[in-house]
Amino acid sequence: MPAIPASARIVLDQDIPSRAPWSAIVKKGQTLRIIDSHGQQAVDTLFYNASDLQERYSSQDTLRAQGAAYVSTGTAIVSNEGRTMLRMTADSCGLHDTSAGACSCESNTVRFGHHTRYQHACRENFVIEAMKHGLTKRDIVPNLNFFMNVPIDPSGNFTVVDGVSKPGDYVEMVAEMDVLCLISNCPQINNPCNGFFPTPIRVVIYDAQEG
């Protein structure tokens, strides 16, 4: 994993435990690095304009802007108002989904059986974390799934298959506005998105402008 430039000012460097929610503000010009510390871990992520939380990540507009079904280096992460929120500047993995959404207790019962109803899910994580910022479950929109491997076939059907990310794989994004980043370190254990074993991840926010 390439080192963060020595001249950078580290704003935050934090491990996110397995299954846990997390949030932080990434200011305009700062870089957000998300590291899949142990590999094969899905990182469900949402972005909101920090000064207007009604402006938020739009998977539809992001994919339309790229003309592609996935996000990677060069992708503009676009809001529901058509503005670029962040731009992906590095990607050591190459497979990230923004079509399959976040797991929920309800969808788990449909997909895996009613006996999974009690299990923790990303939607609960997002709601818990969103509430800290005055948001409710109505504000949870379709999200990015970094490191989640979701092949889409020519007819548009998709499946979640084994993740390919290795320990230390990472993505980087430079914020083009002040953004609130919400992460659910996905607790899913019923499909292979986490290798059936959720693990901690790490996030670093740094400012490359200051020495």
Ligand SMILES: [Zn+2]
């Ligand atoms: Zn999940």
